[in-house]
Amino acid sequence: MTAVLPERRTEYDVERIRRDFPILHRTIRGKPLVYLDNAATTQKPQAVIDRLVRYYSEENSNVHRGVHYLSEVATAAYESARTTVKKFVNARDEKEIVFTRGTTEGINLVMSSWGRRNVAAGDEILITAIEHHSNIVPWQLLCEEKNAKLRIAPVNDAGDVIVDEFAKLLTRRTKIVAFGHASNALGTINPVKKMIAMAHANGSVVLVDGAQGVPHLDVDVQDLDCDFYAFSGHKVYGPTGIGVLYGKQALLEAMPPYQGGGDMILSVSFEKTTYNALPYKFEAGTPDISGVIGLAAALDYVGSIGLRKIAAHEHDLLLYATARLKEIPGLRIIGTAAEKASVISFTLEGVHPHDIGTILDQEGIAVRTGHHCAQPLMMRFNVPATGRASFGLYNTREEADALIAGLTKVIEIFHG
Amino acid sequence: MSSDLRELYQQVILDHNRSPRNFKELPNATKRVEGYNPLCGDHYTVFVELDGDVIKDISFTGNGCAISKSSASVMTSSVKGKRTDDAEKMFETFHKLVLGEPAGLSEAELGRLAAFSGVSEFPARVKCATLAWHTLHSALQGEQEVVTTE
Ligand SMILES: Cc1ncc(COP(=O)(O)O)c(C=O)c1O
Numbered sequence: 001m002t003a004v005l006p007e008r009r010t011e012y013d014v015e016r017i018r019r020d021f022p023i024l025h026r027t028i029r030g031k032p033l034v035y036l037d038n039a040a041t042t043q044k045p046q047a048v049i050d051r052l053v054r055y056y057s058e059e060n061s062n063v064h065r066g067v068h069y070l071s072e073v074a075t076a077a078y079e080s081a082r083t084t085v086k087k088f089v090n091a092r093d094e095k096e097i098v099f100t101r102g103t104t105e106g107i108n109l110v111m112s113s114w115g116r117r118n119v120a121a122g123d124e125i126l127i128t129a130i131e132h133h134s135n136i137v138p139w140q141l142l143c144e145e146k147n148a149k150l151r152i153a154p155v156n157d158a159g160d161v162i163v164d165e166f167a168k169l170l171t172r173r174t175k176i177v178a179f180g181h182a183s184n185a186l187g188t189i190n191p192v193k194k195m196i197a198m199a200h201a202n203g204s205v206v207l208v209d210g211a212q213g214v215p216h217l218d219v220d221v222q223d224l225d226c227d228f229y230a231f232s233g234h235k236v237y238g239p240t241g242i243g244v245l246y247g248k249q250a251l252l253e254a255m256p257p258y259q260g261g262g263d264m265i266l267s268v269s270f271e272k273t274t275y276n277a278l279p280y281k282f283e284a285g286t287p288d289i290s291g292v293i294g295l296a297a298a299l300d301y302v303g304s305i306g307l308r309k310i311a312a313h314e315h316d317l318l319l320y321a322t323a324r325l326k327e328i329p330g331l332r333i334i335g336t337a338a339e340k341a342s343v344i345s346f347t348l349e350g351v352h353p354h355d356i357g358t359i360l361d362q363e364g365i366a367v368r369t370g371h372h373c374a375q376p377l378m379m380r381f382n383v384p385a386t387g388r389a390s391f392g393l394y395n396t397r398e399e400a401d402a403l404i405a406g407l408t409k410v411i412e413i414f415h416g
Numbered sequence: 417m418s419s420d421l422r423e424l425y426q427q428v429i430l431d432h433n434r435s436p437r438n439f440k441e442l443p444n445a446t447k448r449v450e451g452y453n454p455l456c457g458d459h460y461t462v463f464v465e466l467d468g469d470v471i472k473d474i475s476f477t478g479n480g481c482a483i484s485k486s487s488a489s490v491m492t493s494s495v496k497g498k499r500t501d502d503a504e505k506m507f508e509t510f511h512k513l514v515l516g517e518p519a520g521l522s523e524a525e526l527g528r529l530a531a532f533s534g535v536s537e538f539p540a541r542v543k544c545a546t547l548a549w550h551t552l553h554s555a556l557q558g559e560q561e562v563v564t565t566e
Pocket residue numbers: 039040101102103104105132134135180182183184209211212232373
């Protein structure tokens with residue numbers, strides 16, 4: 001079978017971009033690294049690495065508390081990073097940008113602070129069948145605690161959320177609706193704007209898990225009109241351990257603190273403590289200062305290329321790799337939604353994904369194998385696990401070719 | 417292909433993966449224990465029929481990678497008819513083998529278990545190779561719950 005391969009786009013200088021990422025030039029077991037595990041975490045450009053070194057070499061200090069020079073420098077860098085994030089997702093105000101440890105903590109913050117106050121016995125929380133465990137388990141905890149019900153909007157065989165079913169599950173008891181912008185396991189991009197409008201028409205609050213949205217899509221939280229949007233720095237070429245929760249100001253104002261400690265207070269006495277203003281109310285303790293500053297460097301880097309260009313490049317890789325994977329006998333792609341991020345989940349007849357992962361690794365090719373923190377979704381598609389190749393802004397068609405060659409080797413070993 | 421890969425995916429392993437032995441439920445099982453590796457989702461049930469301290473019959477069902485499945489298959493053929501303490505000793509030897517530690521036995525004494533010597537070059541796969549053995553071990557210890565490799 002000869003597939004018709006999509007034409008290559010040329011205006012994107014991927015070779016120049018690859019030079020910005022030192023790790024892409026190392027070898028693994030004597031072979032050049034082919035890194036196709038970007039949905040798990042992305043590699044870091046030199047600009048981010050340098051920014052962290054500069055912070056620790058020249059600016060390190062605690063923020064919001066010293067009158068000395070270094071504290072002022074560190075505080076200014078920290079707060080200017082908040083402005084960078086605000087612009088990146090087009091929030092209205094810096095007050096709406098809360099720094100967290102990652103997507104997981106952002107969702108847990110909303111569950112704990114907004115959820116505990118607003119969800120009562122008999123209420124419902126609506127999620128979808130393609131959620132990551134971090135957008136399932138916090139809601140299960142809340143439901144258990146409050147005796148509320150978790151409702152799951154189903155997906156069809158392509159991996160699209162069935163919007164009509166989603167609509168039917170919105171009831172007057174639905175307090176909050178939470179879904180991913182894009183699926184890490186299948187790549188499906190949800191029609192989030194439409195789903196948000198539907199939930200709002202129903203009077204429900206909406207949280208979007210943007211872990212796989214921000215790295216691939218031009219996110220505008222005002223245009224989306226979501227109430228909360230959570231994402232992780234490490235999936236958008238920034239450091240690990242830092243993330244962002246965007247929340248509409250009025251909602252954040254009304255919410256109780258998430259954790260208590262330093263920085264989140266105005267004054268403390270044993271009789272009464274007054275909480276600090278937004279966003280500090282939600283940032284108890286010394287934050288990950290270098291992480292925040294590194295994240296801003298990553299967003300600046302991504303911004304300098306442009307998300308629209310990145311998305312077009314990744315889409316080209318998605319189409320190319322999908323067409324080539326279809327040439328492999330016995331290979332089944334799980335997740336064939338019309339709108340997809342550059343994530344391809346697959347199974348290979350007669351070979352368990354774990355064995356695929358080991359053999360590809362010997363070729364220097366890094367893919368993820370397993371359930372992708374989405375066990376209910378794996379069950380829906382009746383597979384114990386899948387292999388997953390996920391592409392980032394620095395990947396190339398040649399790397400997709402290397403994946404195909406690696407999979408051909410897998411078949412040779414297993415089927416002789 | 418790298419020689420490490422050839423060592424890992426030996427013919428015995430590929431063969432037992434393709435057509436696992438004793439791959440069924442045992443209606444007369446005296447022990448039935450599940451083994452689970454949460455990292456990769458490998459999931460097996462081991463059935464044992466004991467006659468005193470002799471493993472009269474043994475089988476397994478379930479799903480997982482080639483290493484875990486072939487290991488379960490080779491294990492069942494190796495310990496069938498053996499005394500339980502001999503089976504436990506065999507597990508000890510096997511464990512050393514996949515960790516690359518000296519097992520103190522010749523290839524001939526190891527028999528089919530020797531096919532798993534290549535696993536020692538792949539530390540991430542040791543859990544796959546030992547999952548069924550851990551499960552058998554807890555069955556013989558009298559436990560009845562789900563065993564995980566974590
Ligand atoms: C869709 C999705 N949601 C949430 C998460 C959790 O992100 P983190 O582990 O950075 O908190 C991930 C990361 O794997 C993800 O892909």
